[in-house]
Amino acid sequence: MLLRHTPKEVAERKALMINPAKTCQPIGAMYAALGIKGCLPHSHGSQGCCAYHRSALTRHYKEPISAATSSFTEGASVFGGQANLMQAINNIFTVYEPEVIAVHTTCLSETIGDDLPQIFDKAIKEKKVPEGKTVIGAPTPSYVGSHVTGFSNMVKAMAALAEKSETKSGKVNVIPGWVEPCDMEEIKRISSSIGVDITMYPDTSGVVNGPLTGKYNMFPDAGTSITDIKASGAAVGTLALGEWCSADAARLLDSKCKVPCSILDMPFGLKATDRFVDALRTVAGTSVSEEISKERGQLVDMISDMHQYFYGKRVALYGDPDQLIAMTEFLVSIDMVPAYVVTGTPGKKFEKRIKEITKDMVCEVKVKAHGDMFLLHQWIKNEGVDLLMGNTYGKYIARDEDIPFLRWGFPILDRQGHQYFPTVGYKGGLRLLENILGLLLDRLDRDNPEEKFELVY
């Protein structure tokens, strides 16, 4: 029993978090920055922070993640990191020649009060930023929010580059939120099938799930170019997938460039994908293709075939708010019971939204924003579940309580393949259902006595 000290009795806690269901802001900012073409993320803080952020992303995506650091030591910690960042910008453009440097702060540089826009101004005036190159920055103090907040802040910094235009390009901006690179690829495929010309950012497809070519390329030929990001101010509309990850950037595009935005859920499961497809079709004035209609029909068929196994099964979920909202709705739609839903990211709106989605459930649904894995485990100890869904860190609970466990979300450190097989869209829904059913039936096969061990269920 790895977590044998977790007691069953739930005590009220106000100032203590145990095994948080989140990680630090700059990790999100670094992941988002990788979705810009020719971008080198830069961590404005000490080397230890940068090493941790890079290793978290490397362990999840199984790709080497490059990033630079301001390398704070005692001097910078006391007097501020301006000199370090100025030198870093100069060195990076001279040695590595990226198109963009995306700087995020850390706990330390935020506490000192380093002012990124002022440092960038100085760097530009002193000609440390070569002509045609770009530096963007996002504040990511990790003592507030979570990796999701960091992701959102960096996407907002990208949207700030958009240029207002009186002439519309006819394109649609899609801000995909923190999904796997294969999910971003799938969103592009769905859009292209419906005939919608999109600009998506960030776009990490081909960056952190690229092919092995035998040649190291520090800046893969993938990601959204700065030219396209600037032109996103001329789009006819923006679809932001996920309130927590994408809405701030979409609202900035709206207020700055008058590009109207719709904030949607991430397209996980049938209903959320329906809403995404419908929004795409409406904003671009096209109609849904045969290909996408067929995929939807296949998902509905699979739901009806599998429904008998899903009905009434209790699920505990934890992870990031945008993903959890869409997944909870999907589980409700297939008559599973999302009994416990926990996110480490703060936000009262999350609890309200989950309560709305589950309001017609006959049994109680427990939900917690800014919660932790310890509380989730206590709830499970008091009343068990049939399935646990979330990132790698749930494996300890799954092992101790002997629960089938579906790895989904960030980070997944002990399995591979998640960066190649999408879970968004109708096709992604098929994959999710296949994985859920596989786990439930494997458990049935394991536990059934021999006289009930069936070849066909």
Ligand code: SF4
């Ligand atoms: S000090 Fe702050 S930014 Fe650095 S790794 Fe820790 S939580 Fe993250």
